[in-house]
């Protein structure tokens with residue numbers, strides 16, 4: 001049993017999917033919490049402060065490398081599993097009904113994931129690229145802002161303004177719709193993924209499984225609603 | 241239930257051999273009794289075909305009492321047909337009504353190549369069992385069955401897992417053609433009992449490795465297998481297999 005053997009076996013690959021998926025789930029909690037600070041109605045002061053912390057803290061930046069690696073691994077592995085599973089039945093059935101007994105979103109994880117991926121490309125282009133690589137080549141740097149006294153009048157990237165620009169600027173309606181659709185895909189992906197990851201790890205328990213399923217539904221719906229509410233609220237001018 | 245007769249249209253997959261490209265043939269059968277089993281209805285059809293000088297339809301069956309796991313057939317989109325926790329041989333014609341059209345296909349999976357018509361080669365399952373689905377015991381007098389105390393819950397769970405008849409309906413039903421319900425059951429029935437203890441690690445490692453070699457797809461926890469399994473094998477067995485395999489993979493010192 002070499003490490004390669006484990007990580008290329010069917011269960012090893014699933015283990016990687018579950019582990020990277022759960023890591024992404026934990027990341028989203030932090031991401032959503034910090035973003036939700038735009039709702040403080042303080043012109044993004046708190047949000048910009050924490051955005052700056054996430055972008056400058058050495059530990060967070062190191063974790064970011066892990067996050068990117070895990071995300072890429074999850075995407076690569078997910079798409080390759082999808083292809084493999086598709087090829088495992090070269091001649092399709094003329095009639096299928098039996099597999100209708102499973103939830104549709106459990107069978108379309110690859111598709112839902114791909115929709116998330118398309119959203120992510122747009123999302124990275126909007127925020128991650130300018131904040132990390134702004135100023136390089138032809139990438140526009142982010143505007144700066146000076147925080148108030150309580151934050152020692154620090155000068156930081158104005159990520160709040162960037163959000164405003166994206167969600168209220170040109171093509172904002174289309175952008176907001178794509179963001180909301182991204183959140184809908186995420187919701188379905190996680191409705192299956194959250195509980196599925198535990199089954200993958202071998203947890204199928206009369207007492208814990210119902211609890212895990214409930215937490216999974218609350219988390220998936222909650223996080224997706226929270227994320228979707230941000231572009232919508234900005235677009236409608238509710239955030240000041 | 242009232243006894244009745246019916247006329248049916250059957251669309252059956254015919255395929256000469258593994259290499260040939262198959263296609264559906266349409267047949268009409270008349271005066272089928274509602275008390276016949278599905279396979280008896282096929283017997284009637286085959287008699288008719290032989291009488292007409294045509295080749296009968298090849299299909300698998302053996303016990304015809306729902307215990308051997310030989311019968312297969314994907315009937316109107318469902319492995320073993322429309323009844324819950326039931327095998328094709330135990331499906332009765334009262335599940336259908338006069339004038340119905342029934343589409344019958346073989347199990348479809350790369351790992352279960354079609355041998356002829358509705359027969360598929362399920363020897364992949366045999367090779368998985370050979371890889372570790374057994375316990376090694378010394379010959380000699382049989383040991384008293386009650387000599388080893390076993391937790392009641394474990395004994396029950398092992399018994400439930402051992403109900404798997406190896407029919408392959410789980411593979412046939414799964415969107416991913418995954419064999420994990422079958423392998424999960426076969427690993428569980430031994431992992432839960434003390435007799436399975438000594439070979440526990442190697443069993444999980446070897447059986448999963450063989451499963452992967454056979455070209456089955458990967459489980460994505462859609463659970464259609466459990467819903468379609470004629471023996472109601474629980475997906476808890478898949479979780480147990482995952483735990484056994486992951487645990488053994490990390491623990492083993494073998495390279």
Ligand code: HEM
Nearest residue numbers: 017018021024025078109110113114117193196197200460
């Ligand atoms: C970016 C594109 C993404 C793609 C292409 C993708 C693809 C997939 C696929 C195909 C699966 C099913 C694999 C399986 O069950 O065997 C899966 C599972 C999963 N995904 Fe994603 N995904 C993406 C993003 C995400 C994100 C952003 C998260 C979390 C925030 C996530 C969390 C999960 C979880 C928890 C599972 C369940 C793992 C398991 O069943 O053990 N995925 N993903």
Ligand code: SF4
Nearest residue numbers: 404405407408410469
């Ligand atoms: S798990 Fe169920 S469907 Fe699969 S082979 Fe065993 S009895 Fe058949």
Ligand code: FES
Nearest residue numbers: 304308309311329
């Ligand atoms: S023929 Fe034996 S189970 Fe159906």
